[in-house]
Amino acid sequence: MSNRDIIVIGGSSGATAPLKAILGALPDTLAAAIFVVLHIPARSLGLLATVSAAAARLPVHPAEDGLAIAPGHIYLGVPDHHLILEDGRIRLGRGPRENMARPSIDPLFRSAAATYGPRVIGVILSGLLNDGAAGLDAVRRCGGVALVQDPADAIADEMPRSALAAVADGLTVPADRIGDVLADLVQEQAGPRLPVPPEIRLEVDIAAGERIDSGVLRRFADPVALSCPHCGGVLSEVRGARPLRFRCQVGHAYTAEAAAKAQEGAVDEAMRVALRIVGERAELVARMAVEARETGRNAVAEMYEARAAEYRDYTETLRRAVLDTFEPRGGGGEPEA
Incomplete structure (x- = not known):
């Protein structure tokens, strides 16, 4: 032995x-x-x-x-x-x-x-x-x-x-x-050989560069309503994984923590884009309300003013969310190797 x-x-x-x-x-x-x-x-x-x-x-x-x-x-x-x-x-x-x-x-x-x-x-x-x-x-x-x-x-x-x-x-x-x-x-004898779970061998093959498709993935994982942070493909949850893990059909693999970290940049950017678009929408509708008042279309002006106020509320909510992303957070990841 x-x-x-x-x-x-x-x-x-x-x-x-x-x-x-x-x-x-x-x-x-x-x-x-x-x-x-x-x-x-x-x-x-x-x-x-x-x-x-x-x-x-x-x-x-x-x-x-x-x-x-x-x-x-x-x-x-x-x-x-x-x-x-x-x-x-x-x-x-x-x-x-x-x-x-x-x-x-x-x-x-x-x-x-x-x-x-x-x-x-x-x-x-x-x-x-x-x-x-x-x-x-x-x-x-x-x-x-x-x-x-x-x-x-x-x-x-x-x-x-x-x-x-x-x-x-x-x-x-x-x-x-x-x-x-x-x-x-190192000086101790190893114990008896145990059966190797098939999903371990499959994941080794994926890391080596073997082809993966939905059929291979279904052998050890089930699709979930999440997308891969790297390629945008559908993620599947690895059955019984410790810790919780996911793979996409390309083969990119993430623990739940790593996936959350990878998503952060995309989420922050999406909120900043939404803030800009909704803010511009509020400004445009407010100007349309002013024009309506100046031309005597008071009913139309009131409608635009209400919409502008609604968009400003959305803008403020988004602004607070974006500012929250700059608050110090525990943990953090490393640059992609």
Whole structure:
């Protein structure tokens, strides 16, 4: 029976410092391969140097399609590709973005769970929103171990808290202890292999770039009256998902929180456009009322005046709503990777 020899790590805002601490604490004899996805800009070049400096005792590689996996090596997700694990090698996927990101954490975790089952240790670090929570749930469903950075010492605690909500039995560990805990877990034998839920394999295929259509989507999701923030297509709710998640027929995937964040810009813009149009309508009708008064059409003038007052009420309601959008809000997302 194999040991726990596959470690997958995901994070975003505030994750670089704990990642450096983790990798710096690992021994050069570590008998496990490590895979890392952080939400990074599409043209980011600094992560490789940062991780290489922190993990001085272990070789670090940017992920390459077809690259063989070796224990004691660290593999980093690269911009604009999902990092996917197959048996003994890496695959880079150009499937649709998940939670506005590519690479996204969930595809890495799902592919590890589907391929290596109980040999996987999943680690969620500091970050905004909740990418990685569904992937960590997949790791546990396939028999793996779930570790989560203690939200109390995370710069951004949303991602760790969401992961713990999705995986109630996950281990909560302060960032400066995760490296030691991993070194111990790697020495343990993995548990028995569990059946892989078919929806996990389907979502791995989607991330890899396999074709998706309504027939594929209906195998694990049901259409709802929501549109995809990215392409405008119909969203379907993934059955039994933890956390609540959606996919469109193109394959774009969102947790409910990520979808709400993605919609914010469109909602704000729509309200500003409506404010301008209704305000202009009020001004036009008011001028028409003045003209009607000047030409002795009092009944028409009264009708226009009533309409202008009604439009001004609408304008004030919209103005208050637009101003509310500038109030400070909890949380926040990151730029689309």
